[in-house]
Amino acid sequence: MAKKNSSETEDRKDDHIRIIQEKDVETSGTGFEDVRLVHEALPEFHHDDIDLSVDFLGDELAAPIVIESMTGGHPNTTKLNRALAAAAEETGIAMGVGSQRAGLELDDEDLLESYTVVRDAAPNAYIYGNIGAAQLREYDLGTVEQAVEMIDADALAVHLNFLQEAVQPEGDVNADGCLAAIEQVSSALSVPVIAKETGNGIAQDTAKSLTEAGVDAIDVAGKGGTTWSGIEAYRAAAVNASRQERVGTLFRSWGVPTAASTIECVREHDCVIASGGVRTGLDIAKAIALGARAGGLAKPFLKPATRGSDAVVERIEDLVAELQTAMFVTGSQDVAALQNAEYALLGDTREYVAQRCD
Amino acid sequence: MAKKNSSETEDRKDDHIRIIQEKDVETSGTGFEDVRLVHEALPEFHHDDIDLSVDFLGDELAAPIVIESMTGGHPNTTKLNRALAAAAEETGIAMGVGSQRAGLELDDEDLLESYTVVRDAAPNAYIYGNIGAAQLREYDLGTVEQAVEMIDADALAVHLNFLQEAVQPEGDVNADGCLAAIEQVSSALSVPVIAKETGNGIAQDTAKSLTEAGVDAIDVAGKGGTTWSGIEAYRAAAVNASRQERVGTLFRSWGVPTAASTIECVREHDCVIASGGVRTGLDIAKAIALGARAGGLAKPFLKPATRGSDAVVERIEDLVAELQTAMFVTGSQDVAALQNAEYALLGDTREYVAQRCD
Amino acid sequence: MAKKNSSETEDRKDDHIRIIQEKDVETSGTGFEDVRLVHEALPEFHHDDIDLSVDFLGDELAAPIVIESMTGGHPNTTKLNRALAAAAEETGIAMGVGSQRAGLELDDEDLLESYTVVRDAAPNAYIYGNIGAAQLREYDLGTVEQAVEMIDADALAVHLNFLQEAVQPEGDVNADGCLAAIEQVSSALSVPVIAKETGNGIAQDTAKSLTEAGVDAIDVAGKGGTTWSGIEAYRAAAVNASRQERVGTLFRSWGVPTAASTIECVREHDCVIASGGVRTGLDIAKAIALGARAGGLAKPFLKPATRGSDAVVERIEDLVAELQTAMFVTGSQDVAALQNAEYALLGDTREYVAQRCD
């Protein structure tokens, strides 16, 4: 594949990160507020004996936490990725890089470093690559393997972000053939494939298609956290693209709420990452009780990453402490027990799930 | 039928339009807020290949959107109707004119032009006439055909607005024999007949009666948008008719919410227009997922119409873009697919529908 | 029965009326807000042909509206009762007088006139007397007949107000034997007996007991309107009776909401008056759709009564206009049809009724 010098992809990444830091780009309504884990007054084990480790695509994570795909693709992001990766290394959790499109399509050493820094800073951590489904349709297997090699990835995430593409003036809105492309790469790639949304969730039927296509994990990235439709609305506003702004705003809160999406996906796949508005270790615990393997967070790591690796580690350890507490008071000594923890579903999520999953 | 010179009907039209532009005449609670379309992360088609066209009473519309019956009947409205009609022509959607009573009963060339301008400006668009059910009882078939001829109508809407009539001091509150009149005109008229409410919705039993009476389409015009009871309350207040004002205000939010009414009507008729508080292409998408053939809007087109045809076209294209996005992210390549799109019903609408339709 | 000169009962009446006029003595939550009558777009009759008349304990009312038991027992209230009675006479609706205890127990001509004025002002209206259940236990049949004779009553209401009695420092809290007393008077009295609450509603079991005891009608007087517990809390506060104030305040919103109570009572008795927070003709329509025979209002008539009979008539005509409109748009030409009108129950009332009546 011939490398280009164009920097549209690069600049977009920069725009995005700036908007995410400056504007209100979070929705609410993950549905976790409707999940009530049941208190266990008698945990019957020592808090220090809680085991957070979890099998993840053949490997083991020290805790069921994922730093979701975010950055890379602009020299400015090298620092961020270094901090995130070093923290993943130190704490033993997984980390995804942002879309590698820029790295694959542009010929720029500095830009490439924004990806490669990750493996340098995290020689042992579980690191996975990232390619958009729309791009996947156009790449041959060799190009996809380049993405893996670029960061010596343990897995590759293929992101589904068609709402965002539809709101972008320059968006790639050809979704035709994506599933076939995912099926092909799932069977041929040297590493496991994770299918992921980016904030609108994955419904049960889609999870079924993805499972049949052979993906190794599904990351729900549901409604309730970072809203890409909202982010693109801000970008559109900045360039007076009022129709895009209007559409982006209208669909700001579109999608399957993360809790509901988790419930839908675990009916089809046994390795589900719950993300989209996950903000605490208690959210992670709820997601796991709903059947997820791990919880993922993107935006909450962004600000710590600008401050460096220690700040990211701090944030991860907060999550770990919160998750441990949740495990303690639900009487769940390990993640498998937490997956069987009792809960009640209330409100909209109960109504939604009752209609979707009966 | 002998033409009169009286201008009571004419002035009322003028009053109405002024009040609608100046006062709060919208209610909330269409029920669309309770309809959650399910996100499709993998649409599997190209956004540009979305087909919005829809069969409509033998014809085809470029998009499932209707400019609801509004104006005509006063020379002031000629400009508005010209703008609306030209936009319908340009975009290929349907348009209704306002009540033709004034046109049929009064002898005034300028006034008549407020209707005829529509066909002049829209030689090819789907245009339909409008007569009140209370008037229909009194007209012979020849008079009704005059309404059709007046604008070379493709269909005729018969409006049911008895709450409004009951609130008007001068209202025509004789509803006796309306159904028979509708049945007669449905079987004898040269064009299809659409039965429509004007903001209070149509329940399943009424839809059944109308279907059995042979109407070709039902426009629900449900609760949640423009409130005629509210409008008449303002008119009553202006003339110190305090009892009418009181009643009008009390019934401001009366009726079957548009989403519920759509669900009720599609059980009885296969050509249902959802209107009443439809404000975005996403509302139209929801209505279609509930089984409607098309979505209709009245008030949202009023202000653009005062600015001219281009502004109306802009508004229609906004709706189209919103609807296309909804179709894309529900994986619905055409309107038929959208009618089969999955959704969940929450809140009051779920409770209401459960009790009404089981 | 020997007449006393003590005026404690008399002063209490005066206190009450003053507090009701000056303080916030209304609760919310009648449940009518959860009752959604179904719109009928095609009423198929002339609005002027609506028949509001209703059979009521052998007689006929011009409209299904009752002026609930309120005043009498203090010379100050003569004027109020005259206005109310004259309005009942003019409009053909029913009216109850306030508790006749003072009239029976005290020897005071002026005071007596506060009751007798009612029949003077309303020679033909349906007028009913009022005695507390706690008093009934102590009176012999002759005394009860005196109450009937005092106003030439068409019926006698026996009120159940034990929450109020419990909050009053001087309250009569002996409820033992009330049912037997009601049974006795129901079988022996010369006129029909109405059992009524005063703001806390009547549940199905109680309605069953009352029906078996032979009462001719039940007036639910449910939660959601005037709160006697709240009124007594104000009286207690005025005399620094802080425990009573506390209890009165705690039970301010106690009771079966009027809509729910109506549903419960009509399962046991076919002549049910719905009262307690009924404020509009639409509330009356809802109550009747739930199965009531008529709707009753107390507090809303108090202020008009201070202004005279015309003001009360105005208020009644407002209610009539509102009720007629509700009947028109539910397609109910008479009260019997309205009793069969369709509705949906939402929210708390749906949940409550589902648990109480299945």
Place this chain on the structure above:
Amino acid sequence: MAKKNSSETEDRKDDHIRIIQEKDVETSGTGFEDVRLVHEALPEFHHDDIDLSVDFLGDELAAPIVIESMTGGHPNTTKLNRALAAAAEETGIAMGVGSQRAGLELDDEDLLESYTVVRDAAPNAYIYGNIGAAQLREYDLGTVEQAVEMIDADALAVHLNFLQEAVQPEGDVNADGCLAAIEQVSSALSVPVIAKETGNGIAQDTAKSLTEAGVDAIDVAGKGGTTWSGIEAYRAAAVNASRQERVGTLFRSWGVPTAASTIECVREHDCVIASGGVRTGLDIAKAIALGARAGGLAKPFLKPATRGSDAVVERIEDLVAELQTAMFVTGSQDVAALQNAEYALLGDTREYVAQRCD
């Protein structure tokens, strides 16, 4: 057991009481707001004949009210415990002392008096001791009997407070073997054993384990009142322990709401005390209608206790008056009748219970 001089436990008690008096340490959401007792308009007994007495672990209480375990363990608390005990003695209700750990482990006469004062002030009242489950694991039976003897206790409460321990920097988070320890002490101790939470409630499975372990009563101490997680968050904030503060705050409202916990526990045990956010006699009545034997309050007695025994008696008499009123208007002449009183469950509690208890 060797007595220590360390005063960490002592100081903690002091911290707690100060924070409880100064900060917002109450959550909401006991679920009592969702419990609607059904009004009985015809109680059919004399209010003065209401019998509040209840069997309680072999003894009889004058009213089904418990002063929950609070203080002792610091000389400052002697005054408080004296006031509480004297009031329990005067009113014939039960009272628990706070954790006796300090009394068992430290060698300090003044401190010891803070416990022993209770029996001195209340020679006849039902008084029970208190030991943490985490401590119980480490004590031999002799030590536990010392706790009983210390106050000549009628029963011993074993508290389960692992969420609090998990939030405390110095917390004892070894829950391993607690159930066995409870089982042992339940079978061997000279007095009945009460298992109690401290604000997060007890779920049905835990209640089952405790019942099988032989405890004589369960005190639910559910979510909705004093929040120990919140209290520890304040303590953590004061010493800049930000992670603990964060976790404490996150779990501020954790647990099974008191009403739901009561419903869950009475399915397993027939002697259940409902506590946690019980604030009025109406709450107590609701708890009893849900199946509880008695209601318990802690925090509401704290401020009166600082003012002396009379103030506590006043507060108890308020509760009694409120409870009597509730019994009167539900037609419950004694506590057994109240346990059979009818109610409806609404809202979240209904949803929660439906999923937990079907």
